Amino acid sequence: MFLRKILMASLLLCGATITVAQESRFGTPATQADIDKRFWSTFPDGENLPDGQGTAMLGKPLFEEQCTICHGTPEARGENDVLFGGHGTIGTDKALATVGSYWPYATTVFNYIRKAMPYTAPMSMTNSEYYSITAYLLYENGIIGEGDVINKETLPDVKMPNAGNFIMAYPEVPEEYSIQK
Amino acid sequence: MTEKNKTLVVDPLDQAAGNGLMSRRLFLNSAIAGGATLATAGNAFAQEAVVGEGQEEWTLMPGDDLPEYGDVSRYEKGRVKRFVAPPPGLATASLSGRTPLHLLHGTITPSGLHFEVTHHGIPDIDPDRHEMVIHGMVKKPFKWNVEQLENYPTVSRQYFLECSGNTRVNWADPKPDQNFMYMTHGLVSGSEWTGVPLSTLLDECGVSPDAKWIIAEGADSGSLARSIPIDKALDDTMVAIYQNGERLRPSQGYPMRILNPGFEGNVSIKWVRSLYVTDKPVMSRFETSKYTDKLHDGKSLQFSLEMDVKSVITRPSNALSLEKRGMYEITGLAWSGRGKIAKVEVSADGGRTWAEAMLEGPIQSKMLTRFRIPWMWEGRPAILQSRAIDEFGRVQPSRKELLAARGRQAYYHYHAIHSWSINARGAVRHVFA
Numbered sequence: 337m338f339l340r341k342i343l344m345a346s347l348l349l350c351g352a353t354i355t356v357a358q359e360s361r362f363g364t365p366a367t368q369a370d371i372d373k374r375f376w377s378t379f380p381d382g383e384n385l386p387d388g389q390g391t392a393m394l395g396k397p398l399f400e401e402q403c404t405i406c407h408g409t410p411e412a413r414g415e416n417d418v419l420f421g422g423h424g425t426i427g428t429d430k431a432l433a434t435v436g437s438y439w440p441y442a443t444t445v446f447n448y449i450r451k452a453m454p455y456t457a458p459m460s461m462t463n464s465e466y467y468s469i470t471a472y473l474l475y476e477n478g479i480i481g482e483g484d485v486i487n488k489e490t491l492p493d494v495k496m497p498n499a500g501n502f503i504m505a506y507p508e509v510p511e512e513y514s515i516q517k
Numbered sequence: 518m519t520e521k522n523k524t525l526v527v528d529p530l531d532q533a534a535g536n537g538l539m540s541r542r543l544f545l546n547s548a549i550a551g552g553a554t555l556a557t558a559g560n561a562f563a564q565e566a567v568v569g570e571g572q573e574e575w576t577l578m579p580g581d582d583l584p585e586y587g588d589v590s591r592y593e594k595g596r597v598k599r600f601v602a603p604p605p606g607l608a609t610a611s612l613s614g615r616t617p618l619h620l621l622h623g624t625i626t627p628s629g630l631h632f633e634v635t636h637h638g639i640p641d642i643d644p645d646r647h648e649m650v651i652h653g654m655v656k657k658p659f660k661w662n663v664e665q666l667e668n669y670p671t672v673s674r675q676y677f678l679e680c681s682g683n684t685r686v687n688w689a690d691p692k693p694d695q696n697f698m699y700m701t702h703g704l705v706s707g708s709e710w711t712g713v714p715l716s717t718l719l720d721e722c723g724v725s726p727d728a729k730w731i732i733a734e735g736a737d738s739g740s741l742a743r744s745i746p747i748d749k750a751l752d753d754t755m756v757a758i759y760q761n762g763e764r765l766r767p768s769q770g771y772p773m774r775i776l777n778p779g780f781e782g783n784v785s786i787k788w789v790r791s792l793y794v795t796d797k798p799v800m801s802r803f804e805t806s807k808y809t810d811k812l813h814d815g816k817s818l819q820f821s822l823e824m825d826v827k828s829v830i831t832r833p834s835n836a837l838s839l840e841k842r843g844m845y846e847i848t849g850l851a852w853s854g855r856g857k858i859a860k861v862e863v864s865a866d867g868g869r870t871w872a873e874a875m876l877e878g879p880i881q882s883k884m885l886t887r888f889r890i891p892w893m894w895e896g897r898p899a900i901l902q903s904r905a906i907d908e909f910g911r912v913q914p915s916r917k918e919l920l921a922a923r924g925r926q927a928y929y930h931y932h933a934i935h936s937w938s939i940n941a942r943g944a945v946r947h948v949f950a
Contacts (some may be wrong), residue, residue, distance in 0.1 A: 360721040362668040363659035370660050374650055374791035376740045377799040400807050427687075427815025431926045433806065441800045442732045448802040452637060452739035502809065505821035506746060513812060515825075515914045515922045 361499055378447040385443065385488035390468025392475030392482045398465055400471050402454045410476045414454075420476050426498060436477025442494035446470040446486075467491070518813035578926050596620070599630060601699045612636075614768075615679070615703025618829070618850065619836040624877075624885040625675070627708035628761045633768045634680050634704065634864040636803075637739030640788055640943040644772040647736060648758070648788035653794035656723030666713050666758055673711040674755075674778070675850045675884045678710050679824050680704035681781035681808060686914065689925045693947040697836040700828050701935065701947065705852070707885040712757035712778050715792075724751075724794055732793040732801075733775050733786035743784045745777060747820070753778050753883075756789065779854030779883040780822045781929070783808050813924030824854030825932040826913050828861055828888070828905035839943030842896045847874075848889045857881065860906040861888040867900035867936065867950045868915065874903070894939070901937045916949055 359505030378384045400409075408414030410421070435445055450466040452458050461469075471486040480486070480494060503510060599614035610713055615634045626632075644663050652794050653659035686694040691857050694700045707756055715731075715868065724747075724907065731750045734742045745754060751792050757776040758765060765771040770787030785830035798820070810818040828851035847865075850909045862871040874888035888903065905913045914922075919933040936950035 358655075358657035358721070358723045358919070360657075360659040360661075361719070362665040363661045363666070363721060366652060366658040366660040370648070370650050371652045371658060373650070374647050374648075374734065374736075375793055376791075377793060377801070379795075379797060380800050381797070390783050399650075420779075426817075427926075428809060429925060433811070435806075438806060440805050444800050444802055444805050447799075448806075450740075452802075458637075458740075462923060465869055480588065489735065501816045502805075502819040503816050505810075505818040507748075507823070509818060513816075513922060515820065515919060516911050 350414065353459065358468070376447070376451040378443050380441040380443050381491060382488055382492035383442065385446070385491060386463045388463030388467050389485055389487035390464050390466075391485055392468070392470050392471040392480070394500075395415070395465075395468035395472030395475075398461070399469050402461070403469070406455060419473055426501070435473050435478070436497065438477060438498050440496050440499040441490055442474060442479070444494055445473055446491060475484070519657075523676050543618050549745045555736065560666065563728055570654075571822075576892045578831055581743055585858070595889075597630065599632070599699075599703075601696045613682075613704065613877065615699040616706045617697070617699065618702055618705075619698045619834045620837055621831075622848075622887075624850065624887050625761065626708060627706070628763070628766055628769070631706040631708060631760070631769060632678075632680065632704045633736075634682070634782065635768070635886060636739045636741060638642045639768045640737050641767065642649075642736060642771060642788060647788075647790065648756045648771055649773055649790050649792065650724045651792045651794065653792075654702060654725035654728045654796065655719075656725075659718070659722055659900075661718070663758055663871045666677055666756060666773065669713040669717060671711050671758075672755065673754075673759075674777040675709045675881050676776065677705055677707045677883065677885045678776075678782045678785065679820070679827075679852070679854075681783065681824070685928050685933040687931050687933065687949075688920075688927055693826045693949050695835055698829070698834055700932055704782070705850075708760050709762065710754040710755065711759035711762075712759045712773075712776065715754040715756055715775070716752075716863040718756065719750065719794070727796055729796045730794075730798050731748040732791075732795060733784075733789055734791040734793075735770075735786045735788040736790040740799040741783075741803060742799055743786055743803055744801070744820075745775070745784060746820075747782075747794075749777055749780070749822075757881055775820075777825055779856075781808065781824060781854075786800045808929060810923065818927075818930075820928055823931060824852070826855070826858075826905050826907040826911045827851070827932040828858075828903045828913055829921050829935045830863070830901055830903050830937060833939065834937055835947050837938060838945050845892045845893045845894055846889055847901060847903075848887060848901070849903050850885045851876075851888055851903070851905035852882060852885050853884070853911065855904065855907055855909055855911065856883065857908045858886040858905055859908045859910075862884075862904045862906075864892050864904070865892060865899045868902055868934070869905065894943070896941055896943075899939045900948065901939065902934050902950070904934050945948060 396515045406414050406416040407419050419435050422434040422437035425432045474480045475482050586812040597620050614633045616626050616630050625770055648660045648662045686700050728747050731745045734740050755776050756775050773784050775789050776789040797937040826847050832848050851861045861874045863874045863949035864871045874890040877887040880886050914933050936948050938946050938948040
């Protein structure tokens with residue numbers, strides 16, 4: 337074990353000396369602007385969340401204007417994915433997976449709608465508008481209050497009801513769910 | 518042959534050069550005309566029929582000019598296609614184009630018949646305005662366009678791609694689906710992919726030893742993102758730029774895509790433009806809301822990335838009935854996301870007895886393998902099944918075993934043994950057996 341550690345350390349050192357001048361044979365060095373244009377991922381711990389903020393109150397009219405036509409309302413479902421309700425149905429044969437009943441991270445809601453919705457005009461709203469619609473979806477699913485401010489500090493702290501129910505299956509499905517006994 | 522009886526009407530447009538040099542095309546045409554004249558001209562031969570009598574018309578004249586881009590026979594159009602007619606009331610089935618496995622042979626799927634699932638449509642990307650950037654936990658970020666990628670030494674490998682939603686109808690549907698094989702197995706295909714190993718590009722950027730995941734994002738209108746484990750990225754993941762010898766098609770990620778051999782298709786990000794090296798997964802919609810497998814106890818499997826060992830008989834199948842008693846070849850496909858297929862067994866009695874099928878080589882890792890076995894059908898009812906085993910001894914489960922372990926709501930990663938029942942008249946139906 338100790339020997340392995342020394343070996344690893346010396347390997348890393350070698351690696352460091354060889355790659356002092358990091359070069360690409362045919363690639364071009366990327367600027368921050370190159371990265372910002374293409375990098376839309378935001379993370380559960382808040383990494384890469386943008387400035388801006390909103391509340392459910394502000395989000396409701398935006399949702400009704402931009403989203404209801406395809407996703408319906410909390411009372412009446414629309415043609416596309418249901419975004420409200422379904423609480424307590426996961427694990428039954430009537431599972432209704434929605435933002436509220438299934439999604440483990442609130443940051444995913446903001447991340448997805450900001451880059452992909454409205455479906456026919458993605459990225460067409462401001463960060464504060466997307467924060468507000470996120471707040472509205474969380475509020476209607478009973479997860480936050482109507483006036484709670486959602487921004488890059490508060491969004492990662494939102495606890496989603498189904499968060500504890502996901503099992504890491506890579507590289508191996510845990511024994512109890514494995515078919516290969 | 519002599520040309521002496523022939524009169525040529527020369528169209529100036531047909532002249533290829535001065536002093537009578539004509540287009541080669543015209544020569545072909547006039548030769549036919551000449552031939553025809555000759556055949557009827559000589560009275561001495563009048564009693565004798567021309568030798569071509571009874572031949573089909575396409576044998577008796579030169580065919581069409583070569584097309585710029587080859588297509589299937591017009592008689593195959595509409596027969597070999599990617600869609601089944603959507604059920605009445607449903608507007609379209611076009612968000613997933615499915616491979617008609619029951620109509621194909623071999624293991625390579627023609628590019629135009631490769632399955633394809635799109636969540637946000639197919640972008641029409643101008644390659645001159647598309648670049649892929651590697652950034653995050655690297656010493657130095659770089660970017661590449663497709664012409665730059667072309668300069669690297671490439672690798673060409675045959676791999677299957679399968680959507681983890683393939684065969685999902687077998688989880689929850691109360692009745693076995695009868696839409697030929699489109700709905701049950703049409704989301705798996707095999708291709709030769711050519712590209713640059715991702716590890717080559719990562720090496721150039723200098724990946725931090727603390728890196729654990731790479732977040733890949735596409736340039737489609739959903740900027741679809743998935744997290745790739747770093748061990749996979751450094752192993753056999755490639756940035757593919759060619760499929761079956763030609764540049765990727767738009768629906769397959771033109772001009773560049775990620776290809777993770779053996780992984781569920783959704784992770785092989787098409788139209789890739791950002792690779793962010795980091796120490797945690799992004800938890801995108803496609804690894805939380807979708808592509809997670811719901812279990813009977815309310816838990817869900819997440820990052821079930823490697824496709825399970827699986828097989829299916831493609832002939833006979835419910836698209837192809839048996840016409841009469843006699844000897845048939847049972848053939849089908851087997852694959853495993855972890856490696857090579859080691860063995861395929863076939864049963865004609867619903868799983869009571871099994872015989873080992875012949876595997877057609879070369880057997881390649883993470884690629885479709887075709888199996889064959891002769892079968893004498895004596896007109897009795899039968900249930901045909903195939904069961905694949907991979908090089909690690911993983912065995913394709915029965916439907917009962919799979920449902921017992923996972924319940925009926927998993928939606929993704931259905932990979933149980935598939936059953937075709939054959940009745941005394943030779944009609945084939947999909948059954949749950």
